[in-house]
Amino acid sequence: MRPTPTKLFALLGIPFTRGMKRKILRSLNHPYGQQDKMECDWMLNEISGVSSILEIGSCFGHTLKAMAHVAQPHSLVRSIDLGFHPWPVEGIDTSAELELAINQLKDEGYNAEFLRASSRDSSAIAWASRNAPYDFVFIDGDHSAEGVRADWNNYGPMGRVVGFHDIASETVGALWKEIKSAYPENKEIINSDKGIGIVTRTRQTP
Ligand SMILES: C[S@@+](CC[C@H](N)C(=O)[O-])C[C@H]1O[C@@H](n2cnc3c(N)ncnc32)[C@H](O)[C@@H]1O
Numbered sequence: 039m040r041p042t043p044t045k046l047f048a049l050l051g052i053p054f055t056r057g058m059k060r061k062i063l064r065s066l067n068h069p070y071g072q073q074d075k076m077e078c079d080w081m082l083n084e085i086s087g088v089s090s091i092l093e094i095g096s097c098f099g100h101t102l103k104a105m106a107h108v109a110q111p112h113s114l115v116r117s118i119d120l121g122f123h124p125w126p127v128e129g130i131d132t133s134a135e136l137e138l139a140i141n142q143l144k145d146e147g148y149n150a151e152f153l154r155a156s157s158r159d160s161s162a163i164a165w166a167s168r169n170a171p172y173d174f175v176f177i178d179g180d181h182s183a184e185g186v187r188a189d190w191n192n193y194g195p196m197g198r199v200v201g202f203h204d205i206a207s208e209t210v211g212a213l214w215k216e217i218k219s220a221y222p223e224n225k226e227i228i229n230s231d232k233g234i235g236i237v238t239r240t241r242q243t244p
Pocket of ligand 1: 072073094095096097098099100101102118119120121122123124132155156157158178179180181185
């Protein structure tokens with residue numbers, strides 16, 4: 039079978055054209071575009087009934103909306119996102135769609151806000167801390183080893199329960215392994231090359 043132009047460009051390391059990036063982005067822009075359905079549904083079931091949510095890395099806002107919709111009506115919903123998706127579609131703004139998702143949640147009665155920033159900025163940490171603690175913090179932003187660790191260090195303490203996307207990846211997986219051994223109240227699902235882990239911090243220190 040002949041590879042698609044996108045696969046061919048990726049294999050050869052040729053930078054994608056803007057048209058290709060838009061096409062890739064479209065394929066990511068639907069409710070399970072960046073999630074495995076079974077894993078995501080499992081997480082939604084686990085957090086059902088929460089009253090406050092913080093998501094680090096929301097992209098178009100699909101998981102943000104899905105999480106809000108299993109939370110209590112009028113829940114507090116906060117999101118921090120760069121406003122663009124990194125590789126392979128960097129450079130294309132996604133913040134307008136996230137803003138739409140936030141406005142939809144507001145229309146539905148949620149107390150929803152989005153901060154366009156890097157989660158590593160001290161102003162972003164201060165912004166999120168104003169409403170801490172959250173019933174659930176979902177970390178799905180910077181997937182580099184230092185990025186995900188920084189998010190855990192900065193936002194983990196703000197969550198009673200903290201979720202991680204992509205625990206099947208090398209970078210998030212290494213941190214998840216450490217967390218699992220430090221926090222006995224943990225659960226995970228790995229049904230794909232992504233995976234989701236959830237840890238309850240309430241009865242733990244630090
Ligand atoms: C995998 S996507 C999130 C997908 C989303 N949770 C969903 O499934 O609907 C990752 C997002 O994290 C954001 N991101 C990456 N690094 C970040 C950082 N340092 N601070 C804030 N957001 C970041 C990107 O802008 C991107 O939108």
